[in-house]
């Protein structure tokens with residue numbers, strides 16, 4: 001067995017690299033979650049989260065993966081039989097749709113080709129047609145992690161406004177939060193769904209619902225049975241987030257540190273860093289792909305994701321073989337293509353605690369693996385990325 005020294009370069013688009021500062025902050029005994037020490041820490045976390053979501057409204061924290069916050073968003077705002085308008089962007093919009101169907105919602109799913117974001121005009125057309133206002137909510141995945149495509153969310157918001165439709169706006173910001181611009185209040189997002197294991201640089205295990213007044217009001221009339229996900233149970237006074245059950249205490253130690261780190265860097269600089277690193281990845285991919293062996297899955301430059309790139313390989317190649325060779329020889333972990341892109345796509349997560357040498361190291365590992373596995377790539381992608389960054 002070959003032993004690979006050094007840290008693994010983790011390029012799954014969640015979980016992401018956990019900085020030592022966060023690991024150290026979590027590496028301590030639990031404390032009494034009813035103590036004033038924990039209450040202070042949690043309250044600072046709730047405040048800090050509002051900054052990251054760009055909202056003045058409360059952000060609730062669930063002890064769960066992102067699926068929990070998806071479910072909470074639906075069961076608090078809707079009742080069985082309600083119509084929800086969703087847009088097909090990829091594997092994650094599919095999963096959220098399946099959840100909505102399982103909960104008894106009537107989902108209208110705007111079709112997509114998994115290479116574009118949700119189409120704001122299609123949202124407008126459907127809402128404008130719905131004169132009786134039967135559509136209760138529009139639910140959109142901001143950054144489709146399976147395809148590396150970002151939906152132009154502000155344009156979807158404009159479409160809802162243009163149609164003068166009262167539908168709630170539910171947004172999954174799981175792989176855009178703290179890595180790409182997301183403005184809950186400015187875009188009038190009623191429920192924002194987040195997760196800990198991406199831009200927040202934490203382990204998986206916490207999920208979030210940012211909820212504004214309109215969303216809280218809708219929860220009063222929603223008749224979906226719920227307890228664990230009930231916003232009211234986590235925030236009885238409707239203003240101050242708290243806990244229904246034992247909180248994930250050590251995750252809060254990590255979250256506290258993550259928020260300090262994001263604050264130190266400043267969100268705008270965090271977004272600029274992600275944009276720059278994503279730009280370097282795209283330079284490399286477009287250079288490698290000059291002979292047609294690989295291409296970026298995202299088709300519209302306005303929608304290229306700054307947190308993850310999905311790379312489509314020509315039919316004659318197997319992307320899983322490339323990933324297997326990459327981890328075996330270089331200890332660089334790339335993410336698999338999901339669902340219809342299984343074996344056809346590999347993904348490079350470039351979000352969270354990441355800098356230029358890390359991304360350049362990864363690009364050179366990929367370039368080396370393209371060579372080793374006989375892919376007809378054009379050499380020099382890594383140099384193109386260096387030129388771009390320099």
Ligand code: PLP
Nearest residue numbers: 065066067092143145174175195
């Ligand atoms: N939504 C998006 C955009 C995601 O990327 C993910 C996970 O990667 C999820 C939802 C589901 O989150 P989880 O796997 O934490 O339940």
